[in-house]
Amino acid sequence: MLLDPTVPASLLNVLEMVRGCFTAPTFRTFAALVTGLIAQTGRSTVTGILLGAGLTRTWSHDRSHAFFSRARWSPDILGISLSHMIVRRLLPEGAVLTVAVDDTLFKRHGKKVHGAAWQHDGAAKGSRPVGRGTCFVVVGIVVQLPFVARPVCLPVIARLWRPKQEQSKVDLAASMIRLLAACHYARRIHVVADAAYHGRALRDLPATCTFTTRLPASAVLYDLAPPPTGRRGRPALKGQRLGMAKDLAAAGAVGFLLPRLPGPDSSKPFKGEINTVATDPCFRGRGYARAAVDALMNWMVSRECHRISLTSSSEGEPLSVSLGFVDGDPRMNWQAE
Template identity: 50%
Template sequence: MTLPASLLLVLEITRPCFTRHSYQTFCHLVAGMVAQTGRRTVTGMLTGAGVSRLWPHRRAHAFFSEASWDPDRLGLRLARAVVETLLPADAPVLLVIDDTLLHRVGKKVFGVLWAHDGSGRGKDKLGFGHTWVSCAIVVRLPFLTRPVALPVAARLWRGKGTASRTDLALEMVYDLAALFPGRTLHVTGDAAYHSGKVADMPEGVTFTTRLPRNAALSGPTPPRTGKRGRPRKKGAALGPLTAIAKAATWRLTVVERYGRTEFVWITERECLWYGAFKNLPVRLVLVRDLDSTRPYDLALISTDHISTADNLAERYGTRWPIESVFEHMRGQLGVGQARNRTHRAVERTVPFGLAVYTIIVLWYAAHGHHPADIAERRARQPWYTTKTTPAFADMVFKLRRTIIAARHIHNPAAQPGPDEIAAVVRAWKAAAA
């Protein structure tokens, strides 16, 4: 199989993470995951790469279960590429953390357990499988109107008695902070992510999360009185959030979040969330929609004391792209369909799929985007009357066509003949089906 030169330029970023043999396997499995239109099992990726008759299938399985490569190192290489190519110099790096459940069954599958499943049915919303905590960098691309999240790290949560999901997320944040010393990192996550370890984050790293309704807040640490005895660690209790919201002074402002520009009411104050962050000073930001009748619609807590309250509300709104990542990685890439069971294979296969997600966007931003892509998509599917920007599915489809073309046209310098052109057209049609 001949891989397209443009894809190889992007894959070259990851070469130091592999040996010569495993790098060749990695490149073909990346192409196989993109080119495959059926199930993305390990052998499915091998078939999609077009080497199922050339390689023993054990080579693909051994890449995940035995080969010497580290998914964390792979993610850090991609993170550096994302920051250096898609972010302005010295711009803050916005990190989003969240977790998702990938369903698995089987007594011999490593690490499976019952866990919360946001898309699950029933009151308990439980599912059986692997819970993956992911960290993504949010960027804005010139040809898109909404920000996109590019996953650069993932850790498997092993359940109670092991590192919590927040601890796993903070470990990934620490690794990225060490990768970009002196650069500001803004971390955001939903209400499940809060821990006293946030106070130990490196300098220049801020943390913003949604506040649970039952959070007990207090005033800032009062000054020392000079009297004998231990000084107070926290101020007077502020009461429930509804009471804080009713007593607050609100102002009307404009924020951009969830791809929309809208008017909202906003208020803020300094406080302590002693139950979660101990005596770490934080800011409470309350947001209320323009036409809302509730005391507040969104409560945020942040360790960022420099950004405005408007920026914090917008920053939390940029958390949503990671939910799109979870949807696309399942639907467009088939991440989680591999049936690996052993320890090393399980802990590598999903991070591999998330790395492919980031590689696709990097490739499309550097080599794949063309203004005519939207016109072509609307010509093929005219019901998209309002489509003006490419979706992740468009990026996957274009890279798939590029891989197929490189596979059938072995000599790019020569003019392809009728048979080669017909073979490419047939392959494109099969890939689009």
């Protein structure tokens, strides 16, 4: 039996999966509001949602407004329940979760709208990307749907951000990622965001999470902080200075791991090939190529690679020899001890 004739049976079957997030009266209001939100083709205000559900003459408007202001339910718990439903229904067993983080501005003009202020609006038209409204930081799970050619991000959790408050957008994003990781503790989570999301708040993410963002052009990178030495004084907060992104991009090395059959000389499952080593002419002679090749070799060895071959030019041969490569035919070779 339907809770209300407004709610279609097929939609109600989906909403039943999150019934535990609400009390019985609140769930009935929630189901009707979701129906009105889907059916509404105009503005999705509370009044517009009631109009879409056909309840403007049946329900008091205060009942709908009270759902958001006074009803006993938690948006975070609802979001986590939605995330579990998405993972169970739309992702393979044990698949890595790809999570996207971004913020969006909902334009609001009333003087009494909570959290509304003049702030950045990336979707604004004209030369000034500014708008007045409420800004929400949103976390969504990226899935591949069978009827869409490209991936789709399904929002699950959102937090209101207000200018000049204690928590920044990065702080809000980090807290939501930690909550999502705690509820999906058995899965790896890869988080992606734009250049606005970087900072100290991301240092304490769980070990199951990775965070990918675009660095500012002026960012200076440092190695991870070394372990405590046990000596007196404050421990180091960061490691050796690595340089700016443009310095790290001054040189690069490209290589591959190729599977091999175990033999008398080695039981390791891979052999490595380094095909390209290049350095920007403006940055040659500073050790960048050596650092790139050394890092690539260390990565290969960590993946159980016993032997590495290298194609080297006459200019790069001294560097190859200094790294332990010996002449071969037709490539130079390096072998782990």
